[in-house]
Amino acid sequence: MTPVSYFMGLSAVLFAIGVAGMIVRRNLIVMFMSIELMLNAVNLAFVALGRQLGSMDGQVIVFFAMTVAAAETAIGLGILIATFRNRATIDADDLNLLRW
Amino acid sequence: MPLWLFAFLGALAVIASLGMVLQRNPVHCLLALVLTMLDLGAIYIGLGAETVGLLQIIIYVGAIMILFLFIIQLLNLQTEPVIGGALGLKLLGALGAAALAAELAVLLTQASPPAPAAALPAGYGSIASIALSLFSNYLIAFEVTSVLLLAAVVGAIGLARRLPAATQAPVSDEAGENIRSAAG
Numbered sequence: 546m547t548p549v550s551y552f553m554g555l556s557a558v559l560f561a562i563g564v565a566g567m568i569v570r571r572n573l574i575v576m577f578m579s580i581e582l583m584l585n586a587v588n589l590a591f592v593a594l595g596r597q598l599g600s601m602d603g604q605v606i607v608f609f610a611m612t613v614a615a616a617e618t619a620i621g622l623g624i625l626i627a628t629f630r631n632r633a634t635i636d637a638d639d640l641n642l643l644r645w
Numbered sequence: 646m647p648l649w650l651f652a653f654l655g656a657l658a659v660i661a662s663l664g665m666v667l668q669r670n671p672v673h674c675l676l677a678l679v680l681t682m683l684d685l686g687a688i689y690i691g692l693g694a695e696t697v698g699l700l701q702i703i704i705y706v707g708a709i710m711i712l713f714l715f716i717i718q719l720l721n722l723q724t725e726p727v728i729g730g731a732l733g734l735k736l737l738g739a740l741g742a743a744a745l746a747a748e749l750a751v752l753l754t755q756a757s758p759p760a761p762a763a764a765l766p767a768g769y770g771s772i773a774s775i776a777l778s779l780f781s782n783y784l785i786a787f788e789v790t791s792v793l794l795l796a797a798v799v800g801a802i803g804l805a806r807r808l809p810a811a812t813q814a815p816v817s818d819e820a821g822e823n824i825r826s827a828a829g
Binding site: 546547549550551552553554555556557558559560561562563564565566568569570572574575577578579581582585588589590592593595596597599601602604605607608609611612613614615616617618619620622623624625626627629630635 | 646647648651655658659662663665666671674675678681682685688689692693694696697700701704705708709712713716717719720722725734735737738739741742743745746749750752753754761764765766769770774775777778779782783786790793794796797798800801802803804805807
């Protein structure tokens, strides 16, 4: 039986990898994938703790997180397409109109 | 979940997610992320959350990731060229992420975990128990979710729709007129 703290550690590592992807990558679509990875890392913590407590609430919250992620993906990819259509790039460094 | 299974699945998840960050071809990044999602789904099933694990595979891998794949193909993204200049940023990102991982891991593992439940309730993780929760305690949140999804659908169509040139040009001309008349 794996202790719950191991799952917490895995969740922390996956979240940090998502943060690293957000900082290091300049491709908007890969940055977006990093956000998905962070969401999933938190979901893992919810499921593991729910299992530890013997409660269904953790799994229900994961269900809601998935719904929000689906909505976020639809909007995010719509923004991405609009950006690509107007600027012909999805490199975050090229979108510098509001930068000083 | 036995320890050896956790070690295997956990290592696979970390390697696959690192692959997502480190690969330069967006399609390869996406495939690595798909592997991570499948792996997490397996971990959920191992944790007794069968329904959530299967939903993870159906929704994330089957729907969201395929949507990403469509977008990558639609935009015809190619392998990114190697850029030497951003080395400082990459170093900062790697160091910051390592520090964050260490901090989170210490915090999460040191925090006194709740005592394990004596025995899992019957039907733990089944569709019936999730549905019972969803339609009793979380009924309002569940209903609000439908509004959220509707808003997302409308928003996505509004964002991605190509405006006809006939409606776009006069608007921009008018805006230009307004700016010019305000300036004059």
